[in-house]
Structure formats: structure tokens, C-alpha cells
Amino acid sequence: MNVFIVGGTGTLGRQIVRRALDEGHHVYCFVRSPAKATFLREWGATILQGNLCAADSILEALKYAKAAVVIDASATRPTDTLTIAAVDWQGKVNLIQAAQAADIEHLIFFSIMRAQDYPQVPLMQIKHCTEDFLRESGLNYTILRPCGFFQGLIGQYAIPILENQSIWVLGESTAIAYMDTQDVAKFAVRAIDRPATYGKTFDLAGTRAWTADEIIQLCENLSGQQAKITRLPIGVLRAARQATQWFQWTWNISDRLAFTEVIASGQVFNAPMEDVYRTFDLDPNATLTLEEYLQDYFTRILRKLKELDYEKAKQKKSGRKKRSPFKSTP
Template structure:
């Protein structure tokens, strides 16, 4: 099977590319910047230029493609509006995939997105789910909440650098999952008839609040961090201000996510459905404690090595000065 992977340079996309290549799939990656994606070619993937916001570049990317895996979404620094990337381009992609007679189509959505219609990205995800259900494609929709990799930038790095961590006093918890596990599950679903025309929440083995994640990072790193809490009222006000200006509209849309902190947690009884459907051992899924422990161990080992080298060089310089005298 030949696969077209969109969003291949992202945290999830690159893991899916690697897993697909390891399992012998022919992989084509739609990329905007060929230079930044050169590592994918070195892995064995085919690179093809395409931009989801330049619709005429999409059809040729689908030539001789059996399956499409769409992991792409708006990034905070994208200059295009979210509606162009997360809605219009994806609707066109679904249409083009039908014309190209693509056999399988995998899309990544967000858990409980239908309950947050006022959040633009959530609303777009729901609309794409609808278009896939109305299409002739054999689709699989995986709904996720968060990835381990996102925790590094948001919590782990500030803890290591003794920076303040900004958060809210929310009660909502997220069932983070490792992108490596998601990649393995994605590949396993491709040839599973049960996954055709299927929508499945894909969650980790435990839900974590931001406070719990911060405490875990402090425990594993042996460092404490200053916590800064911001009022939801202030965030709501800031969102309205940013949405007023065209050049800050994308940031304002991102702040719309604060709405999820004001609603009760939805029922997650479907947590292990995917384990049964894909015949997967739930205990093999990576745990956030192990993932972060490995991360901090590697970082702290690098720090020790760097300090050792610096001390060694300093001693050599001191000895050289003494020899001169």
C-alpha cells in the first residue's frame, strides 16, 4: 500500500512516517518546505511539494496513492487563518481523495469536539468528521486529547530552566498518549476491516490535570517551579480583544480553547474501546511517568557531561597557566 502523509514533519506525522517505512509501506510526504523535510527523504520517504492552502497542488500528490493519513493542523505561528487550513483545504482533500479512488483515509480529530462548537478548531474537526461520514471513503477517525511530546515544551522545559509555569485553576484532566504508540496503532488499523468507517477515541491509560503534570515534572527533575495562575475571566477578555484585530485573530482563536475549562468533564467510558477493536494489549502503551523519567534522565546526563567537559577544560587552562610560571 502506498501512503500519502500530510503533516509529516510534525510530532505525530514524523512518527507515522517512520513506523510506516519500518513496516514496508511506500510513503509519500506532502511538504511545503523541502529543505526542512530532508530528514524524511533520508529515512526513505518520497517528498512532494504541496500546500494545503494552494488547492491546485493537492491532486497530483494523490497519484497512485492507496491511503491518506492526515495529521496536519494549524500551528500558532501559521500566517493563514485556521479556517483555511483546518476546514476548506481538508474538505477539498476529501473530495480529491474520492476522485483519486483512495482506498483508506485516516483523520485525527479531538475528543468531545462536538461539545465545544464555539471553539473554531473544535468546530472544524466536527465538520470534517461529518464530511468523511458523508463520503464514499473507507475512513478511520481517531479522536485524541493530547500527546506526551506537547508536555515537554509546556511543562518540562520551564521546570528545567527555572521559569514560571502559567496555568489556570481548572479541574479538567487530559489522557495524554505517546505519538509513537499512536503511530503503531495507526498502522495496525490500516488493514483492519473493523476500522473502516469508524470513529474511535484514542486515549492514554490515565488522565492528568496540569497541576499533576507539573508536580510530576518537579519530582522527576528534582527541581521546583513557580506556578502562576491566570484568571479565566482575563483570558476571555483577552480573547475578545485579539479577535477584534485581523493580525491577532489566529491567536484569539487559540485562546478559544479556554472554554473547555469551564465545562464539566465528559464521559470517557469508551477509553479502552480501541484496545478491543485493534486487539492491542493496553499495558504495552507507554506511560507518561516513564516517558518523562527518560526525558529528564537524558537531559540531566547531558548537563553532567557538559559540566564535566567544562571543568576539564578549566583545569587544563589553569595547569597551562601554572606551567608558564
């Protein structure tokens, strides 16, 4: 089947591309910068250049791909020059309207768990509004709503511990059922030819919900190192958000800070998954746990560090044995 993927260069998107290709689909990746998508072409995907903010480019690419299914895994990056409103709202409206015009059979959209509960947070409000817009579009749709990815925890917890840097813990720790992006990708690709998912919204949760303190303790146990924890009151976060709202070039930062306040709220982001696994015909026992993911990460990193230390010691020892040919014997 011809599958049109938006956001294929992202952390989640690349896993969807990889899995769709592995399952024999013809994958077309809609990207802003083909230079950053070279690895997708090497995997076997066809690269189509365009921009969600340029509606004509979407329709042109969809018609070229002759795709039956669209998977939208795109998201605004904090460093983007465009705002969240421009990409995550107007861009998604453009995509949905282009899908209507191109007679797309099925659109799979990634939202965020409990987006409807946080109308004061720009990204959550936009995701919720996009869900409603998609439901009213007349398209066959599937909405997937994960709440967090394992991959984001490496920079947030693992690396600071290894580098003896502070870990910032904000407000009251929120328990979040993170998932590996490879497991999330399974649901997206399985939905491609699964009519049982049409017109439905699915929360996606990992094997258990973890607070920041629990993740830090797990990282400490696996790395054998103690974390430096700096706890930041929620009031400081709110003040920073207000300050960044004053300047256009910091609007994206302000919106991200608002989202950060969600994960410092002390609420639980989790959901029952039995019926979801049954609908998608996936084995819950094959889902990676956070313990397994971090165990693999720390095992590989600590092994690499030992190898580097060995090489440094070897070079140092070798250097002591050598005598410079330019130095006279005393």
C-alpha cells in the same frame, strides 16, 4: 501498500511516517516545504510538494502516488500565515474531495476528542464539521480522536521547571489522558489495512488522565526541583482572546486562546480503551505511561547537564593551571 501522508513533518505525522515505513509500506509525504522534509526523504519516504489550500496540487499528487490510503495528520501551526479556517476546514474539504476524485480506498483522519462539545471554539467546531463532511463523502474512513500528546508537556512543564521559570496554570485544571505520539501512530498505521475500522470513530486515551497539578508534581519528583507556579484566572484568558480578535495577524492566536480555554474548563478528557485495543489488535500493556516518558526525559536531560557541568569545571581547572606566555613572572 502505497500510503499518502499529509502533515508528515509534524510531531505526530513524522511518527506515522516512521512506523509506516518500518512496516514496509511505500510512503508518499505531501508537504508545503520540501526543504523541511529532508529527514523524511532520508528515512525512505517520497516527498511530493503541494498545499491543502491548492486543490489541484492535492489531486495531482494523489494520482502520482497511486495511493490506496490517505492519512491526514496535518494541523495549522500558531505561526502560520493562513488561518485555521483556511487550512483545517477548506484544506480538509479539498483533501476529501481530491480523495473522492482519485478513488482513494480509505481515508484516516485525526480529529480531537469531544470536539462536538465545544462549538464555540473554532478548532473544535471545524474538527467536528470535518468529521461530518467525511462521513457524508462516501469514502471508507477511520476517524481517530486523541486528546493530547506527551511531547507537548515538555515545553509546558518540564523545561520551565529545569530553567526555574514560571509555569502558567489556567483556570480549573482539566484531567487529560495524554498519549505518546509513537503509540498514537500505531493506531493510524494499523488502521491502514483493517476493514474493521471502516466507518468508525475512535477516541484515543492514554493509561490515565492527568491534571496540571499532578503533572507538575511528577516533574518535581523526577527533576528534584521545585516548580514556580503562576495561576491565571480564566477571565484574563478571555480578555486576551477578545483583544486578539481585533487584528487579522492575531486571529490564529485568538483561535488558539479559545482552545486553551477548553483545557482550563475542569472537564475530563478520557475514554475507555478496551474495545479500541481489541479492534486494532494492539497490546494495551505496550502503551507508554506518562511516568515512563518523563522519567526517560529527565534521566537524559539531567545526565547531559551533569556532563556539561563536568566539562565546564574541567576547563576552568585547566585554565587555572595555564600561565599566559605574555605575562611576566612576578
